[in-house]
Amino acid sequence: MASSTASRVAIFILRVLVFILLLISLIVLTTNATTADVGTEAVRIHFNDISAYRYMLAAIVIGFAYSLLQLAFSTCHLISGNHLISGNGGILLDFYGEKVISYLLATGAAAGFGVTKDMKDYFEANGLYFGKFYEMAYASASLLFLAFVCSAILSVLYSYALPKKV
Template sequence: MAPPPSYAVSPVVSLIVRLLTFICLLISLILLATATGTASTTYADVEVRFNDFIAYRYLCAAVVIGLAYTAMQSAFTVYHITTGTRFGGNGLVLIDFYGDKAASYILATGGAASIGMALDLKDLGDALGISNFMNVANAAASLCLLAFLGTAVSSIFSSLALPKRV
């Protein structure tokens, strides 16, 4: 009996999706790391950075994990394109499948937690004068959610590469 057909997507398409995801994550990290604001209180002016908020620290960790995973998978995809064979053979198909799932969940929760916190603190940010900082951090979270869409598409591609099991 012949092996079941594989409905794998072209590795070039997969690489394009991964590179777009990587670009979104890189811009998100740059925006988040450079976002600063000065909160004016009655006692003093306080410099505000992303690491002052737990949700933004989580966003930063999610983006760094997403960057590392996407860079690794992009390298594997480039190897696949140049040699015509998958790195590690077909044995790593399940690792690609579950890795894409995990990466997409991490990115989704990082972006969602940050946007949720920003919505809760919108009035406080306006009162303290850090609304510009919040806007830049929201842009970073939005790019993280856009990168989530890229990893979700990659997850669909990796699920198509799974062999049919009866």
């Protein structure tokens, strides 16, 4: 019983951590905008201008919604000791849901890292410096990557629980 309670607490803590990381990543990404002077003009760049950041935003929002739903389920599971979805359906939903969401979060983070590096190299080669923009993009992608790591750990925990339940 103690290991079951400990695993429920660990799952709950990881879910809270994923939720918080995704929330902060969402805030950092959506507030990311800057202006640079190009000759006599000011060029404004916003995260919405780059399609990879829009994909990153979609990954964060989908992960956030899933995390919120699973956080509610995990809270009920922690308090009552029973899954809201009875039988094997609950553990299968958790197992496969974590797999899908963790891959989505990983690809979102990879897209954010990749496009930020490419943009930084391209713009700096052309004499444009958006230092704060890159830093915030890297910060958001890093938080998204940490959320992926927590989600992957959850996926591993559910893979250990799967043979016991099915």
